[in-house]
Amino acid sequence: MELNFTGTDLCAINGTRSAPETHYDTVVIGAGPSGVAAAIDAATAGAKVLLVDENPVSGAVMGNDVPLYFGGRMTSATQNAERMLEAIFMSMPALETAMDAGVELLLGTTAWGVYRNGPGVASLPQQVVGLADSERSWLVGFDKIILATGARDLAMAFPGWNQPGVMGAAALQMLLTRYEAFAGRRMLVLGSHDLALETALLAKDRGVDVLGLIEVRDAPQGHSDLVAKVAAAGIIIHCGQTITAAKGGINGVESATLKTGEEIACDTICVAIGLIPSIELVDAMHGPRALSAMRGGYIPAGEPTVSAVGDCAGLADSGFDHIAYRMDWMRALSSVSADDTIICQCEEVTRADLIGVQPPNYLSRPAPMCARSLDTLLEDGPANPDQIKRLTRAGMGVCQGRRCRDQVAMLLAIEADKPFGSIPLASHRAPVRPLPLKILAEWDEPAEMDAAWDVWFGIPTAWVPHEDIGTPYQDEHREMLYTGMYK
Amino acid sequence: MSGSEVVIVGGGVTGLSAGWWLARSGVKVTVLDKFIVGWEASGRNGGGASHYASPLFDEEQRMWPQMDELLGYPTEHQKERIIIAMTERQWEQYRFVAERHKRLNHAVELLDTKQVLDAVPLASEKAFGGVHYKFGGHANPQRTTQAYAWALQDLGGTIVQHSPVTGFETAGGKVTAVKTATATYGCDNVVVAAGPQIPQLMAQLGVNVPLAAARAEMIITEPAPMMPLTGVDGHKLYGRQTMRGNLAYGGGPHEWLDMDADGPAARPSTPLARNLAKRLAEMLPKAAHLNVIRSWAGIIENSPDGRPIIDRLTSPDNVVVASMSSVGFGLSPASGHAIRDLVIDGKCSFADIDILKLSRFDNLEADWREKRGWMPIS
Numbered sequence: 001m002e003l004n005f006t007g008t009d010l011c012a013i014n015g016t017r018s019a020p021e022t023h024y025d026t027v028v029i030g031a032g033p034s035g036v037a038a039a040i041d042a043a044t045a046g047a048k049v050l051l052v053d054e055n056p057v058s059g060a061v062m063g064n065d066v067p068l069y070f071g072g073r074m075t076s077a078t079q080n081a082e083r084m085l086e087a088i089f090m091s092m093p094a095l096e097t098a099m100d101a102g103v104e105l106l107l108g109t110t111a112w113g114v115y116r117n118g119p120g121v122a123s124l125p126q127q128v129v130g131l132a133d134s135e136r137s138w139l140v141g142f143d144k145i146i147l148a149t150g151a152r153d154l155a156m157a158f159p160g161w162n163q164p165g166v167m168g169a170a171a172l173q174m175l176l177t178r179y180e181a182f183a184g185r186r187m188l189v190l191g192s193h194d195l196a197l198e199t200a201l202l203a204k205d206r207g208v209d210v211l212g213l214i215e216v217r218d219a220p221q222g223h224s225d226l227v228a229k230v231a232a233a234g235i236i237i238h239c240g241q242t243i244t245a246a247k248g249g250i251n252g253v254e255s256a257t258l259k260t261g262e263e264i265a266c267d268t269i270c271v272a273i274g275l276i277p278s279i280e281l282v283d284a285m286h287g288p289r290a291l292s293a294m295r296g297g298y299i300p301a302g303e304p305t306v307s308a309v310g311d312c313a314g315l316a317d318s319g320f321d322h323i324a325y326r327m328d329w330m331r332a333l334s335s336v337s338a339d340d341t342i343i344c345q346c347e348e349v350t351r352a353d354l355i356g357v358q359p360p361n362y363l364s365r366p367a368p369m370c371a372r373s374l375d376t377l378l379e380d381g382p383a384n385p386d387q388i389k390r391l392t393r394a395g396m397g398v399c400q401g402r403r404c405r406d407q408v409a410m411l412l413a414i415e416a417d418k419p420f421g422s423i424p425l426a427s428h429r430a431p432v433r434p435l436p437l438k439i440l441a442e443w444d445e446p447a448e449m450d451a452a453w454d455v456w457f458g459i460p461t462a463w464v465p466h467e468d469i470g471t472p473y474q475d476e477h478r479e480m481l482y483t484g485m486y487k
Numbered sequence: 488m489s490g491s492e493v494v495i496v497g498g499g500v501t502g503l504s505a506g507w508w509l510a511r512s513g514v515k516v517t518v519l520d521k522f523i524v525g526w527e528a529s530g531r532n533g534g535g536a537s538h539y540a541s542p543l544f545d546e547e548q549r550m551w552p553q554m555d556e557l558l559g560y561p562t563e564h565q566k567e568r569i570i571i572a573m574t575e576r577q578w579e580q581y582r583f584v585a586e587r588h589k590r591l592n593h594a595v596e597l598l599d600t601k602q603v604l605d606a607v608p609l610a611s612e613k614a615f616g617g618v619h620y621k622f623g624g625h626a627n628p629q630r631t632t633q634a635y636a637w638a639l640q641d642l643g644g645t646i647v648q649h650s651p652v653t654g655f656e657t658a659g660g661k662v663t664a665v666k667t668a669t670a671t672y673g674c675d676n677v678v679v680a681a682g683p684q685i686p687q688l689m690a691q692l693g694v695n696v697p698l699a700a701a702r703a704e705m706i707i708t709e710p711a712p713m714m715p716l717t718g719v720d721g722h723k724l725y726g727r728q729t730m731r732g733n734l735a736y737g738g739g740p741h742e743w744l745d746m747d748a749d750g751p752a753a754r755p756s757t758p759l760a761r762n763l764a765k766r767l768a769e770m771l772p773k774a775a776h777l778n779v780i781r782s783w784a785g786i787i788e789n790s791p792d793g794r795p796i797i798d799r800l801t802s803p804d805n806v807v808v809a810s811m812s813s814v815g816f817g818l819s820p821a822s823g824h825a826i827r828d829l830v831i832d833g834k835c836s837f838a839d840i841d842i843l844k845l846s847r848f849d850n851l852e853a854d855w856r857e858k859r860g861w862m863p864i865s
């Protein structure tokens with residue numbers, strides 16, 4: 001078969017992508033206080049600005065503990081999209097100021113990926129951010145992007161944590177303030193640093209019965225003013241204590257058991273041990289980031305076109321080592337819970353299987369498999385959470401590892417007896433929010449994309465059965481399967 | 488200097504399978520990888536194992552059903568495939584391929600729309616038809632890669648990770664040692680199975696291996712209800728339903744890349760995820776509400792004719808080079824066997840693999856990449 005090459009590979013990506021729908025000088029992701037302020041600043045300086053915020057998120061998304069750890073404790077009001085839109089808008093008067101300043105605002109709109117040319121990719125017409133609402137997804141071009149994505153909840157495993165009613169502090173604050181849709185009444189709080197103290201005070205203020213705070217360390221951890229306020233509100237801080245189990249029924253949590261054996265009746269256990277700066281977009285775009293124990297985890301390291309503000313740039317540094325604190329909690333909870341405690345809820349991975357690097361239960365475990373463990377894996381190289389994910393599926397589920405990724409890293413550090421910072425950050429991948437196929441789909445893709453589409457490279461000789469090479473059939477094969485690709 | 492009878496450069500499926508086959512023959516092997524086994528294409532692919540075009544096909548088909556047992560670790564291998572046509576043109580093309588299979592005595596069955604819907608509950612009423620391959624299959628690439636590595640260790644072989652090979656020592660027309668930044672590994676034979684980095688490594692031995700690297704992408708959804716047959720693709724997509732239920736699919740335009748000796752600096756995915764999502768939602772509309780939870784990319788190399796290169800060189804004469812030209816996962820049980828044979832016996836025992844010789848490119852034009860349009864975007 002003579003192939004006359006034309007110098008063009010019609011199945012390559014070159015020139016097949018759609019241009020972004022619109023272009024802004026500045027796109028701000030996240031309409032919390034710092035995002036709104038950044039948007040107003042940029043607009044006041046004359047820039048064309050788009051401000052997006054994923055809230056209100058749908059009840060279905062919340063049900064997956066995305067983007068925060070809602071623990072099923074949202075009221076049915078969250079099912080009513082219009083009402084939630086109104087509640088959110090009303091709860092944030094600054095949004096109106098932003099619009100008056102000329103900022104274009106899109107609520108209920110998720111940013112699921114930021115893409116730009118760099119190592120390994122040169123085919124993008126320009127740098128874009130992928131957006132999606134409840135109807136569709138689209139791309140927006142930008143000169144500058146400001147991430148104000150806030151911080152997400154650190155979840156912690158203990159027996160019974162995988163039921164409705166165990167939730168995170170950021171989710172609780174969101175439900176209490178922006179959504180006014182918290183379904184709990186009687187709440188126990190884990191932690192006693194500022195986050196836990198502030199959460200307890202807010203909840204009490206909003207009429208929630210706060211039954212106490214549980215602290216693994218021997219003294220309250222937060223600022224003395226806040227500790228005093230909590231004491232003045234009559235809320236007890238149980239120090240040197242930990243939770244050993246949550247018991248519950250069909251509606252989730254009904255009580256918490258402490259190390260002392262004491263059982264406290266409650267419908268909500270709020271995990272307020274820590275917040276993690278939400279750097280999913282930065283990491284998924286291969287942006288630089290660095291670990292900061294004082295600022296809550298990995299934070300963006302900064303670059304000209306991508307900046308971060310607010311909690312996603314790092315929690316306020318008050319001299320508190322968040323990582324050491326979390327590790328104390330992790331050690332305490334691990335020591336009082338059985339090995340079969342679930343760590344990854346989506347994939348039902350237990351701590352024993354995580355540390356044993358065992359496959360899920362639907363696969364067989366022959367003797368050689370059972371003989372493998374983290375210890376044997378460590379003989380071949382340092383612990384890597386992405387490798388553990390491949391083998392155990394921990395972090396592979398629909399919550400995209402939000403509930404377990406931090407715990408997996410901590411457990412690996414503990415088991416490998418290495419500092420937390422030596423464990424690589426498990427990779428984030430776009431879409432950084434779960435997005436239905438029909439929403440993510442580019443339904444109106446350019447004709448060039450379809451014209452270039454081949455199942456695999458479209459090299460005319462590659463799939464000719466070897467028996468047919470040099471026979472007339474190979475030309476027939478090429479005609480039928482690769483017409484138009486090469487002359 | 489530590490030594491091994493055979494040192495293998497590259498801990499992807501090709502190098503690992505070769506190491507496993509050699510270890511099964513009692514040979515002392517060491518596999519060196521620049522990072523963790525399977526971190527490149529071998530852990531990022533579609534898992535397809537139905538390479539009927541290859542001379543290694545029969546061995547691929549013979550081996551896969553036995554792999555879990557032989558390795559001692561699960562690979563999630565699942566048998567058979569159904570290819571769904573969503574356009575008239577695809578239907579024409581898939582039937583053409585089916586006819587060819589019949590002539591080659593590969594068992595296939597044509598399915599009409601109703602049969603497609605019966606066999607694939609998530610499929611579309613708009614399907615033109617389908618072809619049921621009663622052969623082939625798919626497996627979990629990440630589990631399989633680690634299974635090879637572990638099985639090789641169980642047989643006494645050695646895996647050295649985080650150790651990029653930087654060069655070779657030669658004497659008397661042979662490679663005598665393989666070097667990394669920190670160590671030198673003496674050897675009687677070398678296998679170079681370093682994927683897209685083969686050209687840079689082989690250039691150090693004065694051997695020109697024409698390969699072009701490219702990036703390809705996939706998406707995966709949350710679990711869908713298990714389908715009776717999980718090897719479902721078509722509509723110009725490749726992919727599979729995992730044993731957990733997730734739908735993992737790829738296809739569409741690739742991006743050609745430059746490659747240096749350090750290998751891929753990054754493996755970024757792009758908004759192509761949207762075009763994959765569109766086709767998957769068209770082919771399996773009853774899954775269109777399912778969430779996409781990740782996308783990823785992998786880097787693979789292609790030879791000028793898109794077929795693998797598996798060859799034992801004449802000079803230096805103790806080197807086997809193996810590039811699978813972007814179809815290496817499924818073929819790995821067979822490519823490893825062929826490499827074992829070339830190392831030990833100098834000849835493949837179970838198939839005629841002369842069409843995979845490097846010498847077929849002896850007279851290749853210097854500008855072969857430009858001619859094909861396989862150049863990176865500048």
Ligand SMILES: Cc1cc2nc3c(=O)[nH]c(=O)nc-3n(C[C@H](O)[C@H](O)[C@H](O)COP(=O)(O)OP(=O)(O)OC[C@H]3O[C@@H](n4cnc5c(N)ncnc54)[C@H](O)[C@@H]3O)c2cc1C
Nearest residue numbers: 497499500501521529532533534535652682785815816817
């Ligand atoms: C998105 C995608 C989908 C695919 N789908 C399929 C499919 O469905 N079916 C199929 O059969 N194939 C598929 N492929 C192709 C398949 O993945 C590859 O052909 C196969 O994995 C190649 O394996 P390998 O071991 O030859 O190379 P690689 O997996 O590239 O491994 C090479 C190894 O060598 C190491 N290395 C490189 N340089 C050095 C050095 N200097 N020193 C030490 N180590 C080094 C690398 O770290 C790497 O681990 C797909 C590929 C991609 C990217």
